[in-house]
Amino acid sequence: MTISAIHRFLAITVCTVVLTTIAGCSSVGPKTLDKDQLDYGNSIGNNWKNQMLANIVKLRYVDMPVFVDVGSIVSGYSMETQVSGRLGFSDNFLGGDSQGMGAAGKFTDRPTITYMPKTGDDYLRSLLAPVEPKNLLALVQAGYSAELLFTWAVEAINGVQNYSGTDRTRLDADPKFYELAGLMNEMQALGAIAWEFDTDPDTGHDVLLVLRQEGVSDAIKTRRARIAEIMDLDSSVYKYRVIYAPIKVGPDTLSMQTRSVLQTLSAMAGFVDIPAELANQATPGFKLRGDLVRPFHVLSGKDRPDDAFAAIKYRDYWYWIENTNMASKRVFTLMLFLTTLTNNASDNVGPVLTIPTG
Numbered sequence: 001m002t003i004s005a006i007h008r009f010l011a012i013t014v015c016t017v018v019l020t021t022i023a024g025c026s027s028v029g030p031k032t033l034d035k036d037q038l039d040y041g042n043s044i045g046n047n048w049k050n051q052m053l054a055n056i057v058k059l060r061y062v063d064m065p066v067f068v069d070v071g072s073i074v075s076g077y078s079m080e081t082q083v084s085g086r087l088g089f090s091d092n093f094l095g096g097d098s099q100g101m102g103a104a105g106k107f108t109d110r111p112t113i114t115y116m117p118k119t120g121d122d123y124l125r126s127l128l129a130p131v132e133p134k135n136l137l138a139l140v141q142a143g144y145s146a147e148l149l150f151t152w153a154v155e156a157i158n159g160v161q162n163y164s165g166t167d168r169t170r171l172d173a174d175p176k177f178y179e180l181a182g183l184m185n186e187m188q189a190l191g192a193i194a195w196e197f198d199t200d201p202d203t204g205h206d207v208l209l210v211l212r213q214e215g216v217s218d219a220i221k222t223r224r225a226r227i228a229e230i231m232d233l234d235s236s237v238y239k240y241r242v243i244y245a246p247i248k249v250g251p252d253t254l255s256m257q258t259r260s261v262l263q264t265l266s267a268m269a270g271f272v273d274i275p276a277e278l279a280n281q282a283t284p285g286f287k288l289r290g291d292l293v294r295p296f297h298v299l300s301g302k303d304r305p306d307d308a309f310a311a312i313k314y315r316d317y318w319y320w321i322e323n324t325n326m327a328s329k330r331v332f333t334l335m336l337f338l339t340t341l342t343n344n345a346s347d348n349v350g351p352v353l354t355i356p357t358g
Helices: 003-023 029-060 121-128 133-141 146-153 175-189 218-231 261-269 276-281 326-341
Strands: 068-074 077-088 098-109 112-117 154-157 193-196 208-211 239-244 253-258 299-301 308-314 317-322
Touching (some): 029 308, 121 261, 133 146, 133 239, 133 253, 146 154, 146 175, 154 175, 175 218, 261 326
Parallel strands (some): 239 253
Antiparallel strands (some): 154 253, 308 317
């Protein structure tokens, strides 16, 4: 076989292989589905946490909290390929055969992401209005810690005051409030307390606190008696109606003064560490007694943390929640739940998204 024949054979073989490979390529869309869903989901979750942390830090500096939602994500892919080949033969004795080939490809990933700032009257009301007791207690009924929820989302129960969510001059809670929250948590763990959400035909109220009557141990009886004593309730009653009110109204009624989302965020902001040089630009933080452990803690520093549950940079400093601080992580996750429960802003109005199809 002559050298020119070998060249022609190689050129034809290479072109055939390239064309066969391109023809056998399947759509790239299905292959990216699982990876895209996980990656975008993780990114949205991390962004949500960091945005919440940023707003908590902003409130400590008396700055305006801003929430921006991801409206939609349209992930678009395109792949273009081009193959060319050239073979030439000459009858001239002095002329030579010519061969040539070429291939080109282009892959494009062009996602379209829309963002929607949370604004309007409905959204402002969702920040300023107290969380409805039935929404808060639904989390308790679902297994969320009663102690955690009462400590952060409740200002007072039957007039027994928690530490203030906004008033830094009243830093400490009534010790009975913490005792009450702990007893509620213990009763929840023992299965001796429950919440009913059906409308009671006698009182017309949507939420009732129900205490177990059968198979009650002495330990449960002792806790029940102490709960009734702290809240000044009739200990002979096993059903109490639950209402929103700042003060006690009767021996068979549990009055809960719940906090708004803004109050809870402000309370959390009181546990953010502020650099000494910026102390005059921020509101005072909470100073707990020496025997109390900080229920929430956001650290600060010049350097970015290596391993953080959430971290943001604000005014040239980093602020973060340690990944090993389980108490702070639980409180922070609770705040994410509460913002979802109270979000009454309309999602029907959004930006118009145009996707090219040609």
